[in-house]
Amino acid sequence: MAFKIGLLGYGTVGTGTAEIILDPTGRNNLLQDIEIARVGVRSFDKPRLPELPPGVLTTDLEAIVTDPEIEIVVELLGGLEPSRSLILKAIDHGKHIVTANKAVIARHGEEIYNAANKAGVYVLLEAAVGGGIPVIKPLKQSLGVNRIQTVIGIINGTTNYILTQMTQEGADFSEVLAEAQKLGYAEADPTADVDGYDAADKIAILAAIAFNGRIKREDIPCEGIRQINATDISYADDLGFVIKLLAIAKANSNNDSLQIRVHPTLVSKDHPLANVNGVYNAILVEGDPLGQVMLFGPGAGKGATASAVVSDIVNIVGILQASNIKEKLDPLLRCSHEHFKQLTPIADINSRFYARFLCHDVSGVIGHLGTSFANHNVSLESVVQIGFRNDLAEIVVVTHDVQEGNFHQALEEIKSLESIDSIPSILRVL
Amino acid sequence: MAFKIGLLGYGTVGTGTAEIILDPTGRNNLLQDIEIARVGVRSFDKPRLPELPPGVLTTDLEAIVTDPEIEIVVELLGGLEPSRSLILKAIDHGKHIVTANKAVIARHGEEIYNAANKAGVYVLLEAAVGGGIPVIKPLKQSLGVNRIQTVIGIINGTTNYILTQMTQEGADFSEVLAEAQKLGYAEADPTADVDGYDAADKIAILAAIAFNGRIKREDIPCEGIRQINATDISYADDLGFVIKLLAIAKANSNNDSLQIRVHPTLVSKDHPLANVNGVYNAILVEGDPLGQVMLFGPGAGKGATASAVVSDIVNIVGILQASNIKEKLDPLLRCSHEHFKQLTPIADINSRFYARFLCHDVSGVIGHLGTSFANHNVSLESVVQIGFRNDLAEIVVVTHDVQEGNFHQALEEIKSLESIDSIPSILRVL
Structure with a gap:
């Protein structure tokens, strides 16, 4: 039996997702049970590969999220609207959701997860943080039996690429940014990356899972890398440090509150995060009694992000195959947060x-x-x-x-x- | 409703497991639904903490695996027998299995998984490879949508500790081994570790999951680190390499066969595995279209291994809570191998x-x-x-x-x- 999915968006990640699903040989067997039934795009102007059968592409996104045949809606539009409204409508129509959209989850997670829990559907988002690195599911399913003390991430590939180039070439921020834009590693408007907002969205998501409580995204202090210069990188080097944009979430030891922040940080060269260079990402998790675990990999890019999206789809298909009757959601995979965590002022x-x-x-x-x-x-x-x-x-x-x-x-x-x-x-x- | 579990073994990992379950505050909520109903030990000679309520400890291991109230049997005895027989009997009585025993799975996996699939129970083994590092579940649930090309692991903490000490101190194998034995990082009989057999068990397990086929453990060529000396470590250093005991599994590009082997290996200093030192472990997975992902953390030790054991228990409890009726197993979590992979002669x-x-x-x-x-x-x-x-x-x-x-x-x-x-x-x- 084929599980029909609908894709919202057919850009880089959408076409990457289709490439995996349409070419299942040598991959997880469950891929053979997935059918891309509808793909919603804003316009038909741009022809995109892989080509889809006639009738699959549509500009009517609403029709996808309400289609009774579709079981999983995969939201790859990015941004807040219409993503938020389409996700909510899909949930309302009983669809499971897979999304790569950190912004909409970081800002509208409460509304989306409350709706999903009420409707008895999953909202999975492995691709929203760390590209192809398995981090959301390991936090939910493996690391959560520990008392998590710290989550520290290099979770923005653009800034890590810029800082790595500045370190290796002794160049200043503006030159390397221009070069990164030419190479496609930075957007024409680089604000969300270089000012740390993207990393703040992502640490909000990771902290919510790791510390089991909702996070007010707007309460996260956020400092970007525009002011970093070759002089400080070189002095830091002399002192035994490299400079990285870190997103840090820490439990306060004496109560239930957290510290969360995003800022450029001097990292000792013998720290595991110091060797994470270029567009790679890494997330370091410390917990009791586990100790330190680090998950490292490509933080962005078509193939890596699509790998995470498809892994979420396959997880839902696996659950649906094992249990045809809609029962309770697996408590490890659904959102179980009932309160907002208090954040310590910086x-x-x-x-x-x-x-x-x-x-x-x-x-x-x-x-x-x-x-x-x-x-x-x-x-x-x-x-x-x-x-x-x-x-x-x-x-x-x-x-x-x-x-x-x-x-x-x-x-x-x-x-x-x-x-x-x-x-x-x-x-x-x- | 409490889920009753039975532990076979109450040594280092067993007591670590109990410590987590008996102190659930600040950890995953599901821990509160788990009750350690029976704990099987070989004798009552050694008093062990945490202390268990009267009647929980028993020397009758058979009584645990046949107890109708117990839903999950956690095998922490190690070794081949009586672990194999007890696991099979527990499966026969409809219990789900959690095990940290790489040897029994690497050598008797076919028999155990065939029995488990027939009985409709899970056999989870996150703790068998990489201690506290989430690697088995990420391979099954996240990375498998890729065509996996390579799995390379530093998956034996004892040999990695010895090689790291030899590198940092310029010392020879036998001195460092003696020191490691004194510190408890190496066993009195270090054969399984230093001759690579433990790493071979573990790569057999990882390769079976990553490449979706059974592996004949006895076909894996295995070379240990006894012959490594300070001279070669120093020359390797001059040439830009460190020496690591690697367990390597690679897909052959032209057919369905694999290469698997364990041997000391010169690793370029700029390779992500080169910086994995001491008792830390790391597993590098390469796949298409994902690229390179590395999972790093404590490869052994009470707390880390117990974290992995408890995560498996919690995963089964989560599934049981979501679906009370015994239906089909989630195809991502059960073993779906139907044939043995052919291994290329070295x-x-x-x-x-x-x-x-x-x-x-x-x-x-x-x-x-x-x-x-x-x-x-x-x-x-x-x-x-x-x-x-x-x-x-x-x-x-x-x-x-x-x-x-x-x-x-x-x-x-x-x-x-x-x-x-x-x-x-x-x-x-x-």
């Missing part, structure tokens, strides 16, 4: 910091810096005078774990010191 | 090789080596005279991909050359 979070200062008076300034930091309970790990720049001494400070609010108060005091010319860079350290 | 496999020669006549010997290799179609990537040892010149050769049989024929010819004193090391290169 000023109350403890971090290590890297700060670079340009100073006039080298002999006295280290003492002044030390005093100002001590005044605000900021304990220093190292203070290094790295060199000179336009007659100004360049001093780099790395702190121990300090409260972010205290650190910024110390900086305010330091800015008023006569010996300080400017503070060109402030970055966090893992 | 002489017909192509590999790159590293060989170290001790020679008398430096001026002529490179020419002689070159001629002998060329006579047998062995193409060389590099020939380097590394140094002198006891008046003998030490020459290291790295080949391109060559047929293993041809390479050994060339070596036979080279051994008969007057200028060659001996060939102390032959290793494969990834």
Whole structure:
């Protein structure tokens, strides 16, 4: 018996999905039971491969989500609307959902999952985070028996490509961005990637699963990589670090709240995430009693993303084959969140910091810096005078774990010191 | 409703499993529905924590696998017997099985899975390979929609610890083994680990899932790390490699057969597996269209292995909660292999090789080596005279991909050359 699916969208990921399903030899046997019954596109202008049988392509997306023959709707449109409305309508018509859309889940997950639980359908989203890396299902099905302490991800391929190129070539952000746009690794409007919003959508999804509670996406502080320059990459290298855009979610030890944030971060070269380069992604999960697990792979691209989409389709088909009567959803695969997690304001979070200062008076300034930091309970790990720049001494400070609010108060005091010319860079350290 | 489980064995992994289940706060909610009803031990001599309620501990293992109240039997005895018989009897009594026992599955998988499919029960074994790393379920549920080309694993923590220590300390095998035994990282009888048999069991299991066919464990060629010495580790380092014990399974491109083998291997330092050190494990999977995915984490240890065991228990509980009536098994989670895969004899496999020669006549010997290799179609990537040892010149050769049989024929010819004193090391290169 063939399971009929409908695709919304036939762009890069949609055609990649069709390529796998239409060429099942040597793959999981269940693929042979899947039929692409309808594919919705916005217009017929662009001919796309693989070619579909006559009548499968349609511009009537509503007809797909209401088609009584279709059991699974695969949403690959991206963006918030009409994706949200089509997903909700499909759920309303009893369809299971597979989506690669991190934005719609990060922002409208509550509405979508409440509807899905009510209708008794699955909403699977392996492709929404980490491209082809199995991470959503392992978090739900394998890692969740642990008390998860931390989820740290390099989960935006564009920024990781840019930072890797900057590190390897000593180039500045704007040159590498332009090159990445030429190569198709960055969009014409790179905002969602380089300002960290895409990574924030994804860590919201991962944290919700790992810590078993809903996340308010708009509460996640988010800092991108536009201000990263070759100077700091080189100084970080001297100190034994590489700079990565990390999305971090941590359980607070004393209560049920979480810390979540996205920012460029100095990562020690011997940390497993330090060697994740180019468009690769990786997600590091720490839990008790498990310890550290890292899942690494291609974070984007047609084939990798399609692999994740098709794995979700096949999982639903497997469940439907095993159990024809619609019963309760598998509690490991459905969303079971009933409350929103409280997020700690960033000023109350403890971090290590890297700060670079340009100073006039080298002999006295280290003492002044030390005093100002001590005044605000900021304990220093190292203070290094790295060199000179336009007659100004360049001093780099790395702190121990300090409260972010205290650190910024110390900086305010330091800015008023006569010996300080400017503070060109402030970055966090893992 | 509580699901009653029975544990066979209450050693390191068994007590770790109980620790997770008896302390469910902050973990997956399903843990609260699990009751450890019976725990079978060989004797009551050793008191073990966590302590169990009176009547739970028993030395009558048969009574557990036939107990009508128990739905899941968790086999943590290890070894072939009585594990095999108890698993078969439990299946016969309609119990689902969770096991951490790679040996029994690698050698008796056909019998066990045939019985399980007939009885309509699951046999899950996430803990059998890679400790706490989610790898079995991701292969079954996520990666299988790809055409898998390669599975390469560092899947024995003991040998990876020994090789890492040898690399970092420049020490020889026997010293590090003794140290590892003192620290509890190696058994008193280290044969199964250092001779590669444990890794062979595990790659047999991974290959069966990844390539969808049964594997004859006894057909897997297996070479351990006893002959690895500080000299070759240091020369490999000079050439840009580290030495790792790899378990490799590859699809042959032209037919349905596979290559599977376990041997120490030179791995380029920029390869993702090169940075997997100490007791960590990693499994690299390559597939089409996915590309490369690597799963990394603790390959052994109480907490990590228990995490994998409990994740399997929870998966079965999730399925049972969703579907109370016993219907068909989910085809993604049951074993669907119907035939044995043919394995290519090692002489017909192509590999790159590293060989170290001790020679008398430096001026002529490179020419002689070159001629002998060329006579047998062995193409060389590099020939380097590394140094002198006891008046003998030490020459290291790295080949391109060559047929293993041809390479050994060339070596036979080279051994008969007057200028060659001996060939102390032959290793494969990834």
